[in-house]
Amino acid sequence: MSTFENRFRLSRRDLLAQTTYGVGMIGLASVLAGHSEASVTPLAARPPHFPARAKRIIHLWMNGGPSQVDTFDPKPALQKYAGQRPESTIGLTTQNGTGGLMPSPFRFTRHGQSGLEISELFPHVARHADDLCVIRSMHTNTPVHEASNWLMFTGNVQPIRPAYGSWLLYGLGTENENLPGFIVLGEGQPVNGPSNWSSRFLPGIYQGCQVVLPGDYRPENALANLHNASLSLQGQRRELDFTQRLNDLHRERVGAENAFGARMDSMELAYRMQISAAEAFDSRGESQQILDLYGLTGLNAGAPPNAKNDLRRTTFARNCLLARRLAERGVRVIQIYYGNQQPWDTHGNNSSAHQSLAGNVDQPIAGLLTDLKQRGLLEDTLVVWGGEFGRTPTTQGSNGRDHNHYGFSMWLAGGGVRGGLAYGATDEFGFKAVENRVHVHDLHATMLHLMGLDHEKLTYRYSGRDYRLTDVHGEVIRDILV
Known part of the structure; x- marks a missing residue:
């Protein structure tokens, strides 16, 4: 027998093993012929607990923790007590040792009919002052990046719970079953990576879908x-x-x-x-006027940026534009991470770093708010801005700021929140939340409420108990609702 014949020779055992599957499938086909297909997709839209003010969330995530006293929480007392360490701040220890109080070099001015005070770092966003609800009294559990990221996205300081985006899909489904209902945009991997948008013990279809499209991507290849x-x-x-x-x-x-x-x-x-x-994801059909609005001036939406354009800024701007496109196509939750890892983590050169960082995000964010508003989408889109914590009003080294979980700022816009409002307050130095304090659990309860869900009723049975996003905590911040 030739080598060729021997190679394709079958023993009786081989013949039975290989034909059994085929014979079995013939019989199985008749069984399956009358078997009904799955009736309802798990992403099908479901009614909320009560009428919702918002249909979707766009979360603008400033990886690393922006400084509240340089952005949305003016503290003139820092100038008066510069270099000193008042007694009220001595016991507020953070992850690293810090020195005396360091004033912000950035000027705060009032904007809009509300007179909301905003730093000169955000001149474009400031034009939307009357749309912003700035929560100046946020606080969280720990000054550690990883734990604070998990808490902000999942309601727990350990990576063991589903992300809030997964909870929203589980509770509401999506308005467009041809797209993921929970999409994460950004560049590279942020702190914690996929555990920030994991569905954990919820069904896997509710997991966030990460899409990484750098500023120089070409839509035809996306x-x-x-x-x-x-x-x-x-x-x-x-x-x-x-x-x-x-x-x-x-x-x-x-x-x-x-x-x-x-x-x-x-x-x-x-x-x-x-x-x-x-x-x-193909934005080539957008007009030059829209591109200009997001700060993509001179760029065809399908062409890479030229040498004069900052790739990180372009990436963020394009992701803001894509967020609007996804929002109007029924995506329930869209998160945009600015930068890889944690660029807002300014332990050194805080002022110059914030100037650069804010310069990269200011116009794209304002463009997103304008675009949503002129299309009638802002009224039922909740936009959230912030990081995992804030930064100390005291110095780290000569010109940096350490992590600060005692008090920091976030802002919300659209989706049923009151615009032109500064809610809560930190102490005179911007170190600790002291008035109308808002914990992350309260923020989550409010986000769910605006989406028409009762955070105490949105539960999932797992391992012998009912779980929820806010665990046993959280109060809706009713004072900020329209």
Whole structure:
């Protein structure tokens, strides 16, 4: 017998093993022929607990912790007590040792009919003063980046709970089943990476979907990996239907969900994304007027930035524009991370770093607010700005600021919040929240409330108990609601 013949020779055992599957599938086909497909996708829109003010959230995440006393919380007393360490601040220890009080070099002025005070670092955002609700009394549990990121996104200082975006999808579903309902935009990996947008014990279909599109990407090549080069859409549909029927049979037999079900849901979503995702992420059809609004002046939306454009700024600006496009296409939660890792972590050269950082985000954020407003989207879109904590009004080294979890600022806009409002207050130096204090759990309770969900009723049974985003904490901040 030749080598070729021997290579393809089958023993009786091989023949039985290889043909059993084929014979079995012939019988299985008749079983599956009358088997019904899954009735409702887990992403289908569901009614809220009560009428919602907001339909979606856009979260602008300033990785690292912006300084409140340089941005949205003016503290003239810092000038008076510069270099000193008043007694009221001595016991407020942070992650690193700090020195005396350091005034902000940036001028604060009043803006809009409300007269809201905003730093000169944000001249474009300041034009939206009457749309902003600045919470100046935020506080959190720890001055550590990782734990504070997890708390802000999941309600827990450890990576063991679902992200708030996953909770919202679980509670409300999405308005567009051809796109992920929870999308994360940015560049590279922020602190904690995917654990910030994990679904944890919630079904895997509610996991956040990270899309990294750098400033020099070309829209025609975006999400190219979604397309199957081997199968047509019809072929993929038949393959998915057959595999899903097998999974349904298995689920009926074992009487429970299984990990493969989550994978099938993801495959279904990827299939549907081939139809609409490329269009959603392709901004080449936007007018030059819109590009100019976001600070993309002189750029065709499909061309890379030239040498004079800052790539990080361009990336953030394009992501802000994409956030508007995703919002109007029914995506429930959109998070935009500015920069890789934690650029706002200004332990040194705080003033010059904040000037550069704010310069990169100011116009794109203002452009997003303007764009949403002129399209009638801001009234039912909740925009959230901030970081995991603030920074000390005292110095670290000669010109830096350390982490400060005792008191910091965030702002909200649209989606049912009162504009032109400064809510709460820190002490005279901007170190600790002292008036109308707002914890992260309160912020989460308020975000869910604006989306039409009662944070105490949005629960999921897991490991013998009912879990919720706010655990056993959280109060809705009713004073900031319209």
